[in-house]
Amino acid sequence: xxxxxxxxxxxxxxQKIEWIANAYxxxxxxxxxxxxxxxxSDGVLQQLHDEFTxxxxxxxxxxxGVAPNFVINNERYTIPMAxxxxxxxxxxxxxxxxxxxxxxxxxxxxxxxxxxQVHFSYTGAVTKLERFFEFVQPKLxxxxxxxxxxxxxxxxxxxxxxxxxxTTEIPNYYQLHCTFETVDAMGANFINSCLEAFAxxxxxxxxxxxxxxxxxxxxxxxxxxLSNYVPECLVRATVSCPxxxxxxxxxxxxxxxxxxxxxxxxxxxxEPYRAVTxxxxxxxxxxxxxxxxxxxxxxxxxGVHAYAARDGQYRSLTHAAIENGIFTFYIEVPLxxxxxxxxxxxxxxxxxxxxxxxxxxxxxxMEITAVAGLAQxxxxxxxxxxxxxxxxxxxxxxxxILNQFGATNMEKEQLVDYFKIHTVTHNAVVTQLEELRG
Ligand code: MEV
Numbered sequence: 001x002x003x004x005x006x007x008x009x010x011x012x013x014x015q016k017i018e019w020i021a022n023a024y025x026x027x028x029x030x031x032x033x034x035x036x037x038x039x040x041s042d043g044v045l046q047q048l049h050d051e052f053t054x055x056x057x058x059x060x061x062x063x064x065g066v067a068p069n070f071v072i073n074n075e076r077y078t079i080p081m082a083x084x085x086x087x088x089x090x091x092x093x094x095x096x097x098x099x100x101x102x103x104x105x106x107x108x109x110x111x112x113x114x115x116x117q118v119h120f121s122y123t124g125a126v127t128k129l130e131r132f133f134e135f136v137q138p139k140l141x142x143x144x145x146x147x148x149x150x151x152x153x154x155x156x157x158x159x160x161x162x163x164x165x166x167t168t169e170i171p172n173y174y175q176l177h178c179t180f181e182t183v184d185a186m187g188a189n190f191i192n193s194c195l196e197a198f199a200x201x202x203x204x205x206x207x208x209x210x211x212x213x214x215x216x217x218x219x220x221x222x223x224x225x226l227s228n229y230v231p232e233c234l235v236r237a238t239v240s241c242p243x244x245x246x247x248x249x250x251x252x253x254x255x256x257x258x259x260x261x262x263x264x265x266x267x268x269x270x271e272p273y274r275a276v277t278x279x280x281x282x283x284x285x286x287x288x289x290x291x292x293x294x295x296x297x298x299x300x301x302x303g304v305h306a307y308a309a310r311d312g313q314y315r316s317l318t319h320a321a322i323e324n325g326i327f328t329f330y331i332e333v334p335l336x337x338x339x340x341x342x343x344x345x346x347x348x349x350x351x352x353x354x355x356x357x358x359x360x361x362x363x364x365x366m367e368i369t370a371v372a373g374l375a376q377x378x379x380x381x382x383x384x385x386x387x388x389x390x391x392x393x394x395x396x397x398x399x400x401i402l403n404q405f406g407a408t409n410m411e412k413e414q415l416v417d418y419f420k421i422h423t424v425t426h427n428a429v430v431t432q433l434e435e436l437r438g
Pocket of ligand 1: 085377381
């Protein structure tokens, strides 16, 4: 086992790299070289990245791609996507183009409620706690006045505080369940600061509340934290067109295509094994936009999957139907996104991504992101019910295989040409490359 290192965070970056290289790598100088390759030559930019987090020893790049031709509520967008998976950006672009000539995407933000909770223990009569809550509520609001002032100016703030009795689940367990409107900010810092202030006030006021017994006064705060489960921060994106405007293939008429598409979505509504993969494809689009715009993709992922399982079974986030000859396909998804605060004004590429999107507010970003998810799902189901997913995937994967074997530009050109009419498999690519190299 490698010896423990002490004071690591106080070492300089060069010292950290040296320690890692020597402790873990057979060829330390090669490891140092790789880490250095990703260093930005612009010292100011590098320092900015170094300071986003701790113990930074290099940068980890993801491709920053764009998917053009998205018509959303009659506006045309080019959507930035940070993602490493081949074919995601191509699939989004293809879906955008397809729906461009069929009315584009329409969207609607259904609500924007954010949630946070103070979890606490209280031993005593619930009616007394309820009376205390009535008494303390104005004091809770007073305790956050300085925090909410600016948010209220922007149209946000605290929407509600309620006392929840959770004692049937855990003895003596109660919550302050609070809802917030954070306008264009994702709001994590605002919410957590308010909750911690609530917790302090709650505890101190309990201590001097004369109707409580000494035991009841010792109300114990367990924790105060926002929830990434935001089932009331919902956005809907929809596409729809007459069934006869849907694709026809050699095997399927437009009507058969529509019917097969709807059945594919229904399967994801009822079958969790399929629903997880179906939603994963949706998240290919959503995460890519969330990352490109500097939002927290872990928060989004956690909230989206909890929402997909809200009735106790994990289900599809999208739904499709045919009614009176019209095919409709839509997504409903919780997306607590921000366009101010966090990385949005700090990270140069995030700033650029937001400008590319014409500086959306948080509601507009929710709409654009939901569209990216719907488009991705449309493209995936389109492939799955027609050619299968591998054809497109392997074509895009071809470049990865060629790069893996160090193909030259000339070799790449010839093999891309060859595989336009041949099936791409790992073996076939290697064989062709070897043949080309004699
Ligand atoms: C691959 O990243 C995503 C898909 O598997 C999604 C799906 O199956 O719907 C293609």
